[in-house]
Amino acid sequence: MKYPLGFYSFGKNIGIKDASLDFAVIYSDVRCQAAAVFTRNNFPGAPIYVGRDHIKDGYLQAIVINSKNSNVATGEKGIQDSYQICETLANSLGIKKEDILPSSTGVIGVPLPIEKILTACSNAKENLKPGNLDEVAEAIMTTDTKKKISYRTISHEGKEGVMFGIAKGAGMIEPNMATMLSYILCDYLPESNNLNGILKHVVDQTYNCITIDSDTSTSDTVVLMCSGKLGSIPDDQFESTLNEIATELSKKIARDGEGASKLIELTVTKGRDENQVTKIGKSILNSPLVKTAIYGGDPNWGRFIMAIGKVFDEPIPYDHLEIQLGGISVKGANNETKSKLAEYLKSNEEIFITVELNTGNIQKTFWSCDFTEGYIQENAYYTT
Amino acid sequence: MKYPLGFYSFGKNIGIKDASLDFAVIYSDVRCQAAAVFTRNNFPGAPIYVGRDHIKDGYLQAIVINSKNSNVATGEKGIQDSYQICETLANSLGIKKEDILPSSTGVIGVPLPIEKILTACSNAKENLKPGNLDEVAEAIMTTDTKKKISYRTISHEGKEGVMFGIAKGAGMIEPNMATMLSYILCDYLPESNNLNGILKHVVDQTYNCITIDSDTSTSDTVVLMCSGKLGSIPDDQFESTLNEIATELSKKIARDGEGASKLIELTVTKGRDENQVTKIGKSILNSPLVKTAIYGGDPNWGRFIMAIGKVFDEPIPYDHLEIQLGGISVKGANNETKSKLAEYLKSNEEIFITVELNTGNIQKTFWSCDFTEGYIQENAYYTT
Numbered sequence: 001m002k003y004p005l006g007f008y009s010f011g012k013n014i015g016i017k018d019a020s021l022d023f024a025v026i027y028s029d030v031r032c033q034a035a036a037v038f039t040r041n042n043f044p045g046a047p048i049y050v051g052r053d054h055i056k057d058g059y060l061q062a063i064v065i066n067s068k069n070s071n072v073a074t075g076e077k078g079i080q081d082s083y084q085i086c087e088t089l090a091n092s093l094g095i096k097k098e099d100i101l102p103s104s105t106g107v108i109g110v111p112l113p114i115e116k117i118l119t120a121c122s123n124a125k126e127n128l129k130p131g132n133l134d135e136v137a138e139a140i141m142t143t144d145t146k147k148k149i150s151y152r153t154i155s156h157e158g159k160e161g162v163m164f165g166i167a168k169g170a171g172m173i174e175p176n177m178a179t180m181l182s183y184i185l186c187d188y189l190p191e192s193n194n195l196n197g198i199l200k201h202v203v204d205q206t207y208n209c210i211t212i213d214s215d216t217s218t219s220d221t222v223v224l225m226c227s228g229k230l231g232s233i234p235d236d237q238f239e240s241t242l243n244e245i246a247t248e249l250s251k252k253i254a255r256d257g258e259g260a261s262k263l264i265e266l267t268v269t270k271g272r273d274e275n276q277v278t279k280i281g282k283s284i285l286n287s288p289l290v291k292t293a294i295y296g297g298d299p300n301w302g303r304f305i306m307a308i309g310k311v312f313d314e315p316i317p318y319d320h321l322e323i324q325l326g327g328i329s330v331k332g333a334n335n336e337t338k339s340k341l342a343e344y345l346k347s348n349e350e351i352f353i354t355v356e357l358n359t360g361n362i363q364k365t366f367w368s369c370d371f372t373e374g375y376i377q378e379n380a381y382y383t384t
Numbered sequence: 385m386k387y388p389l390g391f392y393s394f395g396k397n398i399g400i401k402d403a404s405l406d407f408a409v410i411y412s413d414v415r416c417q418a419a420a421v422f423t424r425n426n427f428p429g430a431p432i433y434v435g436r437d438h439i440k441d442g443y444l445q446a447i448v449i450n451s452k453n454s455n456v457a458t459g460e461k462g463i464q465d466s467y468q469i470c471e472t473l474a475n476s477l478g479i480k481k482e483d484i485l486p487s488s489t490g491v492i493g494v495p496l497p498i499e500k501i502l503t504a505c506s507n508a509k510e511n512l513k514p515g516n517l518d519e520v521a522e523a524i525m526t527t528d529t530k531k532k533i534s535y536r537t538i539s540h541e542g543k544e545g546v547m548f549g550i551a552k553g554a555g556m557i558e559p560n561m562a563t564m565l566s567y568i569l570c571d572y573l574p575e576s577n578n579l580n581g582i583l584k585h586v587v588d589q590t591y592n593c594i595t596i597d598s599d600t601s602t603s604d605t606v607v608l609m610c611s612g613k614l615g616s617i618p619d620d621q622f623e624s625t626l627n628e629i630a631t632e633l634s635k636k637i638a639r640d641g642e643g644a645s646k647l648i649e650l651t652v653t654k655g656r657d658e659n660q661v662t663k664i665g666k667s668i669l670n671s672p673l674v675k676t677a678i679y680g681g682d683p684n685w686g687r688f689i690m691a692i693g694k695v696f697d698e699p700i701p702y703d704h705l706e707i708q709l710g711g712i713s714v715k716g717a718n719n720e721t722k723s724k725l726a727e728y729l730k731s732n733e734e735i736f737i738t739v740e741l742n743t744g745n746i747q748k749t750f751w752s753c754d755f756t757e758g759y760i761q762e763n764a765y766y767t768t
Binding site: 040043298318371380 | 424425426427428454456457459491492493601602672673676677679680681682684685686687689690692693694695696698699700702715716717755756757759760761763764765
């Protein structure tokens with residue numbers, strides 16, 4: 001595994017819940033240009049308030065994350081806790097507290113075990129190892145079943161840099177943006193220094209295009225940190241690399257949705273504009289009836305019609321609508337076609353759907369997963 | 385069971401799928417003043433087109449319904465089938481075809497077995513029995529586990545009339561309006577003759593306040609038929625009786641949601657306006673994470689916060705927000721309160737939730753059910 005230059009990190013169990021890793025720090029030995037995108041939920045977690053405050057100047061030097069507790073709906077005390085975490089870690093690392101972005105993920109509405117976290121912050125410096133970001137990817141997991149990592153090497157003028165991304169997801173994944181925490185680190189900068197614009201554009205095409213269950217987390221955070229140790233690369237090279245990593249992480253999140261057995265990739269084509277395409281894409285992928293049919297291998301194509309038709313303010317001409325599952329056209333399918341569709345759904349773990357609206361020229365791809373008994377079981381007894 | 389005067393009906397198996405009743409006719413021996421509300425799905429079933437056409441003049445004399453096949457996404461042929469059903473039945477009953485409203489419910493995208501249905505229409509007259517609406521309630525079921533019937537006697541100036549309602553629901557239940565078919569028959573008229581206005585107002589407070597799974601059927605239909613055989617009653621008496629019946633049927637639909645083990649009644653109070661209250665009510669009751677927590681008896685109150693907060697365009701002041709489950713205040717619940725909440729959820733089949741927004745004076749009640757493995761199982765293998 002290759003890491004970007006100058007980043008150090010660790011993941012650790014500090015006893016917030018059980019024996020697994022539940023605390024992590026990422027540190028850069030220089031101040032980084034940085035950008036972040038946060039949840040639009042109206043009750044964001046305390047770390048979101050603090051993160052928005054600390055990212056204002058466009059710089060970060062460290063990220064501190066705990067899992068198992070999201071520090072959401074914990075009032076003024078929760079916000080003070082997040083500030084205190086940054087302050088304690090800043091003292092340990094010898095950096096400015098305003099250059100630290102805090103994240104918490106896990107159960108809502110329970111006060112942070114702040115003493116344990118502050119102790120871990122005080123001892124952070126001695127635990128840091130070069131790179132080591134796969135350990136962080138493990139420490140930030142909650143109901144995820146797998147670590148989510150994606151990285152690319154970047155060749156430019158004879159030098160080789162690295163962009164490295166990690167993420168966690170699993171449930172409560174819907175825009176804007178899709179849940180999760182995701183951190184992307186790079187030793188290059190884009191030439192324009194326009195990290196915000198590039199990150200926002202990429203997030204709109206990737207993390208904002210995944211949905212597990214239509215619920216929107218109160219903790220969603222994507223952070224981009226660039227040390228610039230290797231200098232700058234052209235914006236398009238930077239953005240395409242970022243897009244590749246964000247796409248790969250997004251698909252990993254969708255595939256690992258709670259209880260999921262299949263990854264669904266939906267491309268809506270020939271739409272009027274991004275708004276129409278997105279509303280219809282989300283309506284299909286958030287439909288419990290579509291998702292259960294895909295799980296069961298039921299070629300119940302009428303449910304796609306229903307899901308497109310329930311976007312009341314975007315009526316689509318039925319005659320020109322074209323829907324394909326795995327390249328098989330479904331509208332008006334006869335028994336033979338339905339057998340083929342059932343076979344396609346049952347024998348594949350990646351289901352490809354295309355929906356052609358024929359109202360314009362806009363195309364966008366979305367990811368989700370099927371809906372299984374596992375989702376119910378996992379979420380019926382989450383905190384107890 | 386008491387039936388309104390002059391109504392005749394039957395339910396029958398005509399071999400559309402299996403041995404259960406799958407066809408029904410309701411007939412009045414006089415033309416009735418009538419009103420109807422239909423699905424807002426942009427791909428409504430063929431019977432919706434025909435029903436809208438036939439209800440235009442405000443009169444109906446019969447309703448014809450088949451279950452097991454919704455005649456949706458069946459193109460021009462489907463619409464011609466629906467018209468032909470009305471024509472054949474009209475000939476058998478000796479009434480105008482424009483006074484018949486057709487309904488179909490069941491699987492989408494499969495052509496109607498039209499010959500079987502036309503034969504049944506030809507023989508309809510000899511099968512009719514006075515009243516007998518409970519048989520119709522059985523014939524219109526699809527994934528429903530129980531017949532849904534509600535009726536009230538109406539005393540007015542020494543006479544006693546009856547308002548009688550039946551419904552089917554179970555899945556794909558969301559506004560506007562909630563799925564289902566529902567037929568309400570009465571031997572009184574409201575004095576104003578404003579059946580449309582009264583029905584629409586009642587539907588907004590009842591059927592439009594239930595949600596099973598956020599999916600919106602392509603076949604939703606509520607029909608009100610008044611023979612006026614007993615004359616007229618004051619509008620408020622008529623509307624309050626209609627409201628009682630529609631509320632009872634709505635709750636029966638929610639309680640019998642696919643796989644449901646609990647009925648959830650949510651009252652949102654002190655909202656700014658109907659729009660705000662409805663968006664937030666629906667966001668809570670459509671949240672898979674709220675519904676699974678209620679199923680599992682998990683006192684995960686933060687999910688209510690999340691669901692209210694994901695209505696991006698309706699931010700609510702957190703401090704004034706009050707949420708109660710079974711009268712127990714949940715915000716910031718400690719371990720003792722959480723035990724009480726878990727006990728409340730686990731030991732009750734009807735869960736009462738109140739959410740106080742403190743943004744105004746509007747109040748509205750909504751109904752739904754919990755989300756269980758049964759929903760997944762029922763819908764993963766629906767058509768196969």
